[in-house]
Amino acid sequence: MTSVEETVKELASQTRDEFYHYLSIPTVSAQKTGIPETVEAVKAMLEKRGADVRVLDDLGGNPVIYASFVSSKSDKTLLFYNHYDVQPPEPFDEWLSEPFVPTLRDDILYCRGVADNKGNLMTRLVAIDYLLMRDGELPCNVKFLIEGEEEIGSPHLEPYLEKYADLWQADGCIWEFGGKQEDESFVIDCGLKGLIYMELNVSTASIDAHSSLAALFDNAAWRLVQALASMKSVDNRILIEGFYDKVVAPTEEEIKRTLDIVVDQEGFNRNFGLTRPFIEDGRNPANGLALTFSPTLTVNGLLSGYINQGSKTVLPKAAMAKIECRLVLGQTPADIEQLVRKHLHKHGFDDIELKVLAAQSPYRCPMDSAFVKLVEASANDVYQPESKVLIRPTNAGTGPMDLFGKYLNGMSIATSGTGWAKSQAHAPNESMRMSDYYQGIRHMIRLMDTMDDMEG
C-alpha cells in the first residue's frame, strides 16, 4: 500500500501545472497587475475540486473569493484564509531567476509569492485532492476566504467580512502563513501585530535649484531627514510622544511560550548577511520578546534629488519616505496616525504631508482554545520528531486577523504554512522547500481528518 507521503508527492506532481500557472501571474496588488487572471485561476482550481465558489466584488477593491465544500461526515467547519496577491518583485536585478517564472533549484522552488502565499493555498488544495481521492468527500466542512489585497493592508476587506459574515462562520480558521524557524522548529501563531504604513512627502520648491543657493533656503531632503530623525533615537527608542502608552503587556504564560521559541541570531546573521548587532531597545532584549511584543517604526523607502551615478549639485525640491509602524495589542492605527501628526506639528514639521497607505489593528486569540490545541496536535503528528512544534501568542507579521475576530464571533485562529528561514518573503529570490510543501499538505490532511474530534 502506498504511504500518505508518497501519495502526497504524486498529487503534488499531478497539480504542478496549475500551481506553476498560478505562480506565473504577477499578481502585484501594489501595482495593480494580474488581478483578473489570478481570480480566474483560483476560481478554476476551486471549482475543479467541486467547491461552491462565489467571486465577491460588490464592495470595491480586488475581488474576494468565497468557496465552500460541504461534508456529510461532520458538523465541524474549517475556514482557510489565504490571499492571491503578492509583494512587488523589485529589485529585479537581485533575482537569480525571473521573479514570475517558477524555478526549481536543489529541490527549492523560487518565485515571487511561492512562500507568501500562493504555495500555502496549494497545500490546502492538494490536501483536499487527497481526501476526495481517498473518501469521495471531505471529513469536515471546509470554507475559503481568499482575498487579493493582503499585501497592501487589506483596505477593502472589512465591508466584505461584515456583509458576508454568515458565509464564513466556522469552528476555527487556518491563517495564510506559518512555518519553520532557523532551528527547524515549527511555530503556530495565534495572533498578529497591527500595522500602519504611511507615505511622507515634503516639497520645498516648485523646481530643483542650483545647490549654491543652499545658504538661502531649505531643501526637501533635509526637511525629510530631520523629520524622520526626530521620531526615533539612534538606539531605537521611538520618540513619538505617547507611542508606547497604550501597549498591553503580555501575560506570564505568553512570555513563557514566547521564550520557548529560539531567536537564532547566528542564523539571522547568516541568512540576511547582517552587519549590525541585534537591537536591544531598553524595553526588550534581542530575543523573541522583542519580535512578539515590541512595536516598531521602520523606514521602508527614501527618495529625493539626484540618485544616478556621479555628482549633481542640486537642491532637491521634493522628498519622499515610506514608513511603517508594527503595532502591538492596545495600539490602533488611528491612534498612532494621530500621534505621528501631533509629533510632526510639535516639532515644526507641518510642511511634511502624511498619507496613510495601509492600516491594520493587532489581534491575539487564546492559545488554549480547542481549535489551537487541535492544530497543535495535528502538527505534532506530522512535524515531530524532526521539528519541535511551538505555540506563540503573536507573529511579528500583519494581516486582517482582527477583522475575523470582530465579524466572525471572536474566531479562533492559528497559522500553518510552508515558510522556512530563507523564504525571503517580500525580498528577491522568495522560495519554498519542496519538503516543507509536502509536509504542509500532510498537516492540512491531518487537521481536516481530526476536525470532527474538536471539543465544543
Added chain:
Amino acid sequence: MTSVEETVKELASQTRDEFYHYLSIPTVSAQKTGIPETVEAVKAMLEKRGADVRVLDDLGGNPVIYASFVSSKSDKTLLFYNHYDVQPPEPFDEWLSEPFVPTLRDDILYCRGVADNKGNLMTRLVAIDYLLMRDGELPCNVKFLIEGEEEIGSPHLEPYLEKYADLWQADGCIWEFGGKQEDESFVIDCGLKGLIYMELNVSTASIDAHSSLAALFDNAAWRLVQALASMKSVDNRILIEGFYDKVVAPTEEEIKRTLDIVVDQEGFNRNFGLTRPFIEDGRNPANGLALTFSPTLTVNGLLSGYINQGSKTVLPKAAMAKIECRLVLGQTPADIEQLVRKHLHKHGFDDIELKVLAAQSPYRCPMDSAFVKLVEASANDVYQPESKVLIRPTNAGTGPMDLFGKYLNGMSIATSGTGWAKSQAHAPNESMRMSDYYQGIRHMIRLMDTMDDMEG
C-alpha cells in the same frame, strides 16, 4: 553705418547653426556621454576662426582644449576659461521641450547647458568674429582653456594646469559664468566657494528583509537618516565639530561690496516656488552675506528601499545619500573630509562608507586689481544704465579657480556671462535670454578692445 548692436545680432544669427549643434550634444560628464563629439565641435569652432588649437589629453580625464589667437596690436593677453560639459538633464519629465534640443520661446533659448556654460563660450567666439571682421585681427592676444569636467569638480584639471602653465600665462582671466540678478543688476565675481561632494553608503544586510523583523535588527535607511541628521540641526547649524573653525572672516570692504547686491527674496520665492522661509543661520541673516560667506552642508540625493507606488513592507538592506559642502576661504576639501569622517566615527556611524566624488578649494582674487577694474569699466559701457554693474568678492558657486591662482601666478580673475534670474542652471528648462546673449557678446568685444589700456 550699422551699429555694433545690429552687427552682433547679425553675427549671432549667422553662427546659429554651430551654436545649436554644440548645444545638441549631450555632453554630460557625470554620465560620460558625448565627450569626443563635443571636443571635435569646439575644436572646429576655434580653428574656423584661425586659432592655434591643441587638444590635451595626456594626463587623464576628458580632454582639455587650449587655443590661442596672437595679435600684433598689443602685448596684453586675455585668457578665457570655459567648460564644454553640462549637468545631467534629469528629471526628464519636467522639461517643457527636449533637454538637448535648443528651443526658442519668447526670445528665450532653452537647452541643457545653454546658460552653464555653452552660451558663454559662444559670446567669446562671436565677439572674436566681430573683431576679426572689423580689423582682420584681434586687438589683444587671446587664449582659451576649455575643459570637460567642470560639472564633476574638474578632477583632472590640476595636472594639466601644472604641466602646461606656460601656455596659459595671461594678464587676466574671464571666468566661465556670470550675469544678472533678480533686479537686473550685472554682477562681476572675483572669487568662488569651494566644494566637497560626497556619497554616503550604508549596508546593513545582504538582502532586503520582511519588515516585521524590524524589532530585531537595524535597517540601512534608518542608519543613513540618523547619520545625516547628526550633522545639521533643524535650524541649519552645521554640527560637524570644527566645521567653522578655519573660516576666514570677510574684510569690511568685502562686506560692504556684498551688501550692495540685493538678495531679492520675493524674486527667489517667485522663481523657485519656495514654500519655506529664508534661512537665517545665526551666523548670517538671509542676505548676500550668507550666500557669499556661509559654508553649507546639503543633501543632494537620497535613495533606499521601496520607492514605487503603494506600500512594500521591507527592511532596506542599503541606503545612499549624496551630500555636499560649499566651502569658504580658509576651508579645504581635505580638512572637511577629515572632519566628516571624524564626526561619523565619534557618533558611532563607522558603518557609513564615505566616498569623495568632487573636491575644490575656494578662491578670492583682489577686487581692486587692474584687470577687475577693466572688466568693470567695459561692463559699465555695455550694461549701464539699464543694469547697475556690481563687484562681489565671491560667488556662491564653485569651480577650479584656485588652480588658476596656484599655477598662473595668482591670476586676476573676473566673471562675465549671460546668466539671469531664471537661468535654472542645473535644473530642468535651463535657459538664456537672447538679449543677454547679445549684451554678453558686446561686453567681450569691449573688453578685448580695451585690454591694451590695462595698467601694469
